[in-house]
Amino acid sequence: MIEADDNENVERLRRIEAVTDAALSRLDTEDLLDELLDRVRDLMRVDTAAIMLLDPHSQHLVATAAKGLEEEIRRNLRIPVGSGFAGRVARTGQPVVIENVGENDVVSPVLRDTGIRSLLGVPMLAGPDLVGVLHVGTLQPRHFTPDDVQLLQLVADRAGLASQARLTMIDRTAALALQRSLLPTRLPEVPGVDLAARYVPGHEAGIGGDWYDVFTLPSGWLGMVVGDVSGHGLQAAVVMGRLRSALRAYALECDNPADALTRLDRKIQHFETGNLATVLYAMISPDREWIRVSLAGHLPPVTASPGCPAELMSLPVDPPLGIGAVQVRHSTVVAFPPDAVLVGYTDGLVERRGELIDIGLDRLRAATQPDDAETVCAVIMTALAPERPADDIALVGIRRQTPAG
Structure with missing residues (x-):
């Protein structure tokens, strides 16, 4: 036995x-x-x-x-x-x-x-x-x-x-391949402005739905978009790609960024049910003197002009896209002085676990100085981007050039 x-x-x-x-x-x-x-x-x-x-x-x-x-x-x-x-x-x-x-x-x-x-x-x-x-x-x-x-x-x-x-x-x-394919391989060369951008994928949370976009319109206006789809992974990247393409189409039909975001909101609620996104959509006038901006739950852009400290644009922040019926979305027109810079970004740049977001926004303001766009983005990333970001980071800098520039 x-x-x-x-x-x-x-x-x-x-x-x-x-x-x-x-x-x-x-x-x-x-x-x-x-x-x-x-x-x-x-x-x-x-x-x-x-x-x-x-x-x-x-x-x-x-x-x-x-x-x-x-x-x-x-x-x-x-x-x-x-x-x-x-x-x-x-x-x-x-x-x-x-x-x-x-x-x-x-x-x-x-x-x-x-x-x-x-x-x-x-x-x-x-x-x-x-x-x-x-x-x-x-x-x-x-x-x-x-x-x-x-x-x-x-x-x-x-x-x-x-x-x-x-x-x-x-x-x-x-997701990484899809996201990379949807980000601009190079920014357009546009008279009157100087452009630069950065994108860094999050290492801990994985690939997400952050994106940026810069495009010219037939009217001569210049569009800038920075957005963030909720969630991470392939699904968020797929939704991001669809929203990016849809917003480009709406931008061709709308001369008001709030109208374009209203249409994008309807699209999300009907075809992307359950998804949320925050979006900054700015339009720069053909003479580069004015900016129209609309925010859908997104953090406000930063501006800096020669001789003036950098500041967050004082704008109404409408609800994010995808949360339900929104009665009206707002656009605000602000001046874009010569040699000023406009900086759009996603929350991965300024948010830190266990820290008030205002601290990150203060760091961003301190790091933003009027300079050429490439230098602006490099200085901001050096000052704010962590070595191993927990979330994706998208950053766009636009500087208005003087006629001599």
Whole structure:
């Protein structure tokens, strides 16, 4: 009896070591999942093993890796959460065992055609979040033991963490690429003004929805936009891209920035429900003497003129975009003296955890001096931008040149 127990313990240890092998960490995610499924089939003596990852947007499980059920991959099988065997595992977040598979237990036509008799499935988790489902099956009736469930859950945990890390990296890379593609590759060369800009992605919070834009209009006016979509990651970057494009279109039709932001607000409420954004939209007159500005929940721009200290523009701040019906939005016209600078920015430049935002705004005013736009942006970033920003930073500087300049 003691010898039998010893043999059982040795076998259990061998099975655990096989799926926790440190060498597996050197594989990329796709190869890791394939190797884990091979080892599971061998260790548990099952006929099929499959991984279905969760598509969080559609709430479907998508066939991603399989042994013995490769046809599911070829068909790009998708199963709604809550439907069939795998959907039940995903819905409950608990292991599910079916020792005698009935006609109504599975919805996958591949599982039916294969003739699976017994199934064991466990959730793949990354912390509290469901990543997918790992299940195994046999062509003969099989009694799955608690040790079988524990082993499969151990494999699922490892596969879940690897899959989540891969998805996070894919999202971050895609968001960064999208955001970079939507930021101006170079600012326009515009008579009468000098332009410069900076964009720095946040390192802790990840890619977000901050953006800036500068464009000329057929009327000769110059548009400047600085905006911030709430949230982070790929979704915020996608929404940011849509808002940027929409605002450019509205700018062609509106000679008042408040009207353009009103239209953008309606667009968000109808097509981007649940998203919020703050936006500064300024229009500089063709003679560069005047600026029309409208703020949708955004921090006011800073101006600095020769012989005068920098100050925040005194402007009405209307509600952010996307919060609901707004009766009226305001535009304010302010003078733009020769050699003055206009600075727009997002809150990542001035906000610090545990500090009143007024302190950051005071630092910004102190750092803003009338100079060429490139120098203005460089000095501001040196004075205010942290080494590892917790949020994205977008900054635009515009200086009005004198005729001699």
